[in-house]
Amino acid sequence: MNFIVVLASFPQLLEGLLITLALSAASIVGSTLLGLLAATLRVSRVPIGSQIARIYVEVFRGSPLLITLLFVYFGSAYAGYHMNIFAAAVVGISVYQGAYIAEIIRAGIESVPPGQWEASKILGLSNSQTFVSVVLPQTGKIVLPPLIGQYIALIKDTSIAFVIGLAELVRQGQAIIDRVGQPLAVYVTIAALYFIICYPLSRWVRGLEKRSQPA
Amino acid sequence: MSNLEPIIKLAGVTKSFGAVQVLKGIDLHVSEGEVLVVIGASGSGKSTVLRIMSGLETADSGQVWVNSVPLHDPRRAREIRGHVGMVFQQFNLFPHLTALGNVTLALLKVRKLSAEVAKKKALAVLDRVGLAEKAGNYPSQLSGGQQQRVAIARALAVEPTIMFFDEATSALDPELVGEVTSVMRSLADEGMTMVVVTHEMSFARKTADRVVFMDQGIIAEQGPPEQLFVRPQNDRTKQFLQRVLEV
Numbered sequence: 313m314n315f316i317v318v319l320a321s322f323p324q325l326l327e328g329l330l331i332t333l334a335l336s337a338a339s340i341v342g343s344t345l346l347g348l349l350a351a352t353l354r355v356s357r358v359p360i361g362s363q364i365a366r367i368y369v370e371v372f373r374g375s376p377l378l379i380t381l382l383f384v385y386f387g388s389a390y391a392g393y394h395m396n397i398f399a400a401a402v403v404g405i406s407v408y409q410g411a412y413i414a415e416i417i418r419a420g421i422e423s424v425p426p427g428q429w430e431a432s433k434i435l436g437l438s439n440s441q442t443f444v445s446v447v448l449p450q451t452g453k454i455v456l457p458p459l460i461g462q463y464i465a466l467i468k469d470t471s472i473a474f475v476i477g478l479a480e481l482v483r484q485g486q487a488i489i490d491r492v493g494q495p496l497a498v499y500v501t502i503a504a505l506y507f508i509i510c511y512p513l514s515r516w517v518r519g520l521e522k523r524s525q526p527a
Numbered sequence: 528m529s530n531l532e533p534i535i536k537l538a539g540v541t542k543s544f545g546a547v548q549v550l551k552g553i554d555l556h557v558s559e560g561e562v563l564v565v566i567g568a569s570g571s572g573k574s575t576v577l578r579i580m581s582g583l584e585t586a587d588s589g590q591v592w593v594n595s596v597p598l599h600d601p602r603r604a605r606e607i608r609g610h611v612g613m614v615f616q617q618f619n620l621f622p623h624l625t626a627l628g629n630v631t632l633a634l635l636k637v638r639k640l641s642a643e644v645a646k647k648k649a650l651a652v653l654d655r656v657g658l659a660e661k662a663g664n665y666p667s668q669l670s671g672g673q674q675q676r677v678a679i680a681r682a683l684a685v686e687p688t689i690m691f692f693d694e695a696t697s698a699l700d701p702e703l704v705g706e707v708t709s710v711m712r713s714l715a716d717e718g719m720t721m722v723v724v725t726h727e728m729s730f731a732r733k734t735a736d737r738v739v740f741m742d743q744g745i746i747a748e749q750g751p752p753e754q755l756f757v758r759p760q761n762d763r764t765k766q767f768l769q770r771v772l773e774v
């Protein structure tokens with residue numbers, strides 16, 4: 313393994329890293345908003361809305377991310393709408409991860425005791441006021457650890473955008489390998505970069521879990 | 528509404544959960560300013576009656592009038608919201624809000640008071656339950672008795688016409704029961720209409736205008752406390768009182 317060669321190409325890796333970070337950040341925002349919307353619809357028991365949310369969750373939890381991504385990218389082109397690669401990756405990953413995040417948030421919402429709804433109802437709060445002012449704030453603390461866990465999975469999954477040609481970290485690494493060889497050194501470096509991003513997050517999760525354990 | 532017209536009227540109220548009929552025809556009137564204590568064995572339907580009167584459950588049949596709202600009419604039932612108060616066994620305080628936040632929430636969101644006015648009002652109510660200096664504490668930083676007093680303050684802040692208490696002291700350590708019952712007693716003295724489910728027989732004796740004994744989904748006996756506790760007519764009442772007064 314010759315890391316000197318890798319070092320010479322490091323700026324290129326950093327470019328990929330930046331794209332991976334941007335894709336991760338945008339997808340975290342997108343999937344969280346989608347997940348929150350789907351979870352809200354699902355617990356709302358609004359007839360059609362909650363059905364749509366349920367189908368959404370089932371469909372995307374039951375299909376590979378790779379297929380979702382290819383479907384978004386080539387499907388949109390087929391429909392005559394040419395998406396840029398980065399946007400397609402954000403949409404594909406957000407839609408896919410949003411299904412998991414919806415379930416995490418829904419579990420959090422449902423873990424708030426019914427007594428909280430009852431107390432609010434008697435005080436005169438509407439269901440939506442109760443949801444926003446009483447239930448969601450309590451949900452935050454409960455869902456944060458599994459949510460961050462899901463974000464870690466999301467960050468690692470961004471590497472799949474490789475297949476639609478996005479110049480993210482892995483694809484840049486591949487380009488370096490194609491040019492100068494040294495696959496092992498490049499892969500180790502890439503793995504180390506992912507680790508540097510994800511490890512603090514998983515430490516954070518562990519800290520949160522330890523703190524929320526009943527004394 | 529005249530003072531003679533009951534503020535709560537239940538007529539022929541039934542309620543089933545699945546195949547189990549929990550209420551088998553409840554008729555009950557409560558007058559304005561009256562303190563009604565409901566006693567009875569576990570599972571006799573006390574909470575269910577209270578939850579129907581407060582609008583948390585709907586009766587399967589019969590009529591329920593509370594504060595001139597026909598709760599048996601699904602189109603109008605929600606009018607009761609914000610006009611009655613309920614204090615729960617498990618407090619049901621909002622854990623993410625301070626005592627002050629708990630009390631102001633409905634004032635801000637339902638009454639649409641300004642933050643300043645709501646705060647002033649909330650502090651006054653907290654003071655009434657003796658907790659003005661704990662306004663900034665979160666529920667987890669309060670004792671059970673203090674938490675329940677905050678819950679009472681939260682309910683009182685919206686100026687309900689009736690207060691319901693469902694075993695408000697059952698979750699408390701014995702030494703903390705008194706601080707809650709004394710707040711309840713002072714409310715009764717001020718003329719609040721109250722329906723109180725409790726196992727505190729001494730509270731019932733001292734504070735109730737009338738005591739209702741529920742047994743297996745019906746009202747088996749009712750009367751003023753001196754009559755019901757001293758000369759119960761019904762055998763089931765006698766058995767129940769023997770059991771609870773022994774311990």
Ligand SMILES: Nc1ncnc2c1ncn2[C@@H]1O[C@H](COP(=O)(O)OP(=O)(O)OP(=O)(O)O)[C@@H](O)[C@H]1O
Binds near residue numbers: 544569570574
């Ligand atoms: N939501 C519900 N679903 C199913 N069964 C219920 C429900 N609520 C109450 N029950 C049943 O109805 C019966 C009466 O319950 P209720 O809570 O009114 O009794 P209670 O007199 O308040 O008893 P306790 O002293 O234990 O609080 C019980 O058998 C209870 O299991």
Ligand SMILES: [Mg+2]
Binds near residue numbers: 573575693
């Ligand atoms: Mg009960």
